[in-house]
Amino acid sequence: MLTPDEIRSEFNTEPLDLFWKFIHKRQNVWHRRVIENKSPPWTDDQILQNNRFTNIYRQLDPGTQYAIQNILERDASREDKIFNIMMYRLIGRLETHEDIGFQPIADFDKEEFEDSLKHRRDVENETVFTGAYMVAGYNQMGSSDKVENIAVLFNQIASNQSFFSELLSTESAEQAYKKIRSQQGFGNFLSYQVLVDLLYPVDCYNGQSVLPFSPDDWSSPGPGAQKGIKRLIKESTQVDDLRIMNWLRENQQAEFDRLGLEFPYLSDESGSQIELSLADIQNCLCEFYKYDKILNSEGRARRRFRNSEGRSTEELRSIYEAAPRISLDVE
Structure with missing residues (x-):
């Protein structure tokens, strides 16, 4: 050593x-x-x-503050917060998540989600996704339309209840990262960004985070x-x-x-x-x-x-x- x-x-x-x-x-x-x-x-x-x-x-980034204030501090289950953080970070634009609203897993509707994104893109002529970094891994989900593939992706995640229970049962930040990384569409960079969001201390948990680890425990x-x-x-x-x-x-x-x-x-x-x-x-x-x-x-x-x-x-x-x-x- x-x-x-x-x-x-x-x-x-x-x-x-x-x-x-x-x-x-x-x-x-x-x-x-x-x-x-x-x-x-x-x-x-x-x-x-x-x-x-x-x-x-990182917490001074307005996009990170959006995640903390509007997702992590929300009165919702840990599973719903994980789901929305994953959605928010993959989409990459707070305006889009703000537009479609917080998505509880139990109420997630693939067609409604897809229609909301297409309306923003095709009717309102607004940018849906970030251009700040590359996101891949969902381009073989049956469509040439990115919005349709993203809708399929999150429908799969919402239907996979074992993913959320296993993530919440992980014993280290690295293990949690690997569990997030196991989901299609979430590469090394994006998985780590999701992990870090889930490690911020929030008032609704009396200073604890969604996952019981620290941003100082491990990094990718x-x-x-x-x-x-x-x-x-x-x-x-x-x-x-x-x-x-x-x-x-x-x-x-x-x-x-x-x-x-x-x-x-x-x-x-x-x-x-x-x-x-x-x-x-x-x-x-x-x-x-x-x-x-x-x-x-x-x-x-x-x-x-x-x-x-x-x-x-x-x-x-x-x-x-x-x-x-x-x-x-x-x-």
Whole structure:
């Protein structure tokens, strides 16, 4: 078993420093925008000014807050919450889930679900699915129409009661991930996103989560995170990705201190500091890869940042003010 110092020696110093500096700058953008209510630009970093990067804390993503506030905090069974989180994450657009409404398993109607999605797409001319990531595994379900295949997929999931009981009986986060992954249409990336949602503490369970695990228990690095890790470590390393991510999770404060960076951590309702979770670190590695790729002229981001197209600061504050277990008060 390698010691923390031995794992530390597997990192390349300059990329590691850049990783923490990127995280620090990106969180400061959020802090200056939302907490300090400053006008743009919120950073002098041209890459951050011109390209869109997700929040350092996954729970600050408005889409994640939608999942927490409108699905996980809902007065419904754990099975119904799992079903809706899976549906919401596969569809990928909160506006679509908001439009079709929360779907209790017992009342799920395949034809009604399909008609609702087609009406949104064909009559309202609204985008139904996300374009942020690729979703596959349902394209052999009998139709060339994505909406029809998705309806078949969720009808199968709703009819598989053993899936929900087995998922709720899993004994580890990794085991739960594999159970979600066993469902058609849910690949590595999507299954992990569903898992992390189900691990958020919620008020309706007195601070417990739908599944009895923590976002710090285990992680499955997606393709972007794996590429981010490769930029941080030596080519000769034999340390696996999960141990690298755990080291970053456990040493974040020491690393910020080493670099003289005052990181604007979130606080909970009691004023206690909320450190970046293992799930947050996984996400940061993916975003760091995008940042470093642009910095080294190896490519560009898929999405440019345009403040006029996003939510206003007032909208963001209203989302966060309603967020359970996050405080916007800064002493």
